[in-house]
Each structure stands twice: as C-alpha cells, then as structure tokens.
Amino acid sequence: MLPLVLASSSPYRRELLARLRLPFTWSTPAIDESRKPEEDASELVQRLAREKAQTLATTYNQHLIIGSDQVAVLAGQILGKPHDIMRATAQLQAASGSSVHFLTGLALLNSTSGRCQVDCVSFTVHFRELDENSIKRYLEAEQPFDCAGSFKAEGLGVSLFRRTEGTDATSLIGLPLIRLVDMLRQEGVQIP
Known part of the structure; x- marks a missing residue:
C-alpha cells in the first residue's frame, strides 16, 4: 500500500481518518480557497478537495493523498466558518427552524499514477427552533468558530438538531469515511 497523506490541518479530519486504523501523516496545503464566479457549492468543494491533494503531490510523489473541503448552504447561500461569536450567532439565528445542507468534497489522488477520484457527499441538518438564550449558551459552551455552520455535530451541537438526513454522518464533520473507504x-x- 502506498503511504497515506491527509491534505489538511483540521484536527477533526485527523480524528476521523484515525478511525480507519491506517497509518497516515498530514500536511497543510497552501491554496487559494476563493470561490470562482458562477461556481456552485458542489463544484467549489470538489475543486478545492482536488487542489488540496494536487498541491502536495510534488512533495509526496509516491503516496495516496486525501483532500477534503466542506461548505454549508442555507437558503442558497454558502456559509463560511464564522471565526467569531457575532457571525456564529447570526448563522445559528438564520438556521433556526430551517435546514442547512452540508456539501463535502473528497479527493483521493494516487500521486504515482496521477489518478484522482473526486466526489461530493451531501448531508442535511434540520434545526430546532433556537431562541437567543439557547444560541448564547451553546456558543459559550463549545465555541465552534472554526466550523462551517457554527456547530460541532460530534459534540453538544447535536442538541440543536431536530433531525438529520444523509448517507454518511462523518461527512458532516468534514471527511466522509464511507466514500473514502470506497476510494481507498x-x-x-x-x-x-
């Protein structure tokens, strides 16, 4: 087996990949994550996942390189990582009683052969009605400012959900393991 490299600095993705009990290393790819004009959310995450993997191919030229990227979409608008409490509050207020669609781009590049498998895995979160105090308590407790959608599904964030739907719950955390196993x-x- 070629050595595995995760093209990500995300501790969440590292924790997920470790579940497969395969040895791997990780490296942070330096790419421009800006959205291109007319690029929809699915195209964006697939392109970024592929670019993250390809960026590391020169350094890791005999490896399987995993790239992943995720966006949250609410009412047709892409939600980024909030980075602060004010933006996180606004995101959760907008999500209250609504559905947020998470699109996770996944790429597996064999840097020896050049073969690159790319896919997009979707997952939907249906939020409860959230009042101001619930949002405030949640954000103070978990501080999910580095998470698209302003919550951590693997933690207390699940208390904000009415229900979820999708084929792979790990995609919500940022690395769809079911699809990755297929690719591997x-x-x-x-x-x-």
Whole structure:
C-alpha cells in the first residue's frame, strides 16, 4: 500500500481518518480557497478537495493523498466558518427552524499514477427552533468558530438538531469515511 497523506490541518479530519486504523501523516496545503464566479457549492468543494491533494503531490510523489473541503448552504447561500461569536450567532439565528445542507468534497489522488477520484457527499441538518438564550449558551459552551455552520455535530451541537438526513454522518464533520473507504479500495487498500 502506498503511504497515506491527509491534505489538511483540521484536527477533526485527523480524528476521523484515525478511525480507519491506517497509518497516515498530514500536511497543510497552501491554496487559494476563493470561490470562482458562477461556481456552485458542489463544484467549489470538489475543486478545492482536488487542489488540496494536487498541491502536495510534488512533495509526496509516491503516496495516496486525501483532500477534503466542506461548505454549508442555507437558503442558497454558502456559509463560511464564522471565526467569531457575532457571525456564529447570526448563522445559528438564520438556521433556526430551517435546514442547512452540508456539501463535502473528497479527493483521493494516487500521486504515482496521477489518478484522482473526486466526489461530493451531501448531508442535511434540520434545526430546532433556537431562541437567543439557547444560541448564547451553546456558543459559550463549545465555541465552534472554526466550523462551517457554527456547530460541532460530534459534540453538544447535536442538541440543536431536530433531525438529520444523509448517507454518511462523518461527512458532516468534514471527511466522509464511507466514500473514502470506497476510494481507498479502488486503490487496493484493504480495510479492515
């Protein structure tokens, strides 16, 4: 098996990838994550996942490189990471009683052969009606300012949900493991 590299600085993605019990390293790719004109959310996350993997291919030229990127979409608008309490409050107020669609782009690049598998996995969160005090308590407790959508699904954020729908809950955290296992198997990786 070629060595695995995760093209990400995200501790959440590292924790998810560790579930597969495969040895891996990680490196932070330096790319421009700006959205191109007329690019929809699905195209954006797939392009960024692919670019993250390709950026590391020169350094890791005999590896399987995993790239991933995620956006949250509410009422047709892409929500970025909030970075502060004011933006996080606004995101959760907008999500209250609504549905937020998470699109996670995934790429697996075999830097030896040049083959790159790319996909987009969607997952939807249906939010409860959230009052101002609930939002404030949640944000103070978990401070999810580095998370698209302003919550951590693997933590207390689940208390904000009415229900979820999708084929792979790990995609909500940023790395769709079910689809990744499919891609790894196509490269001959035995799991488990």
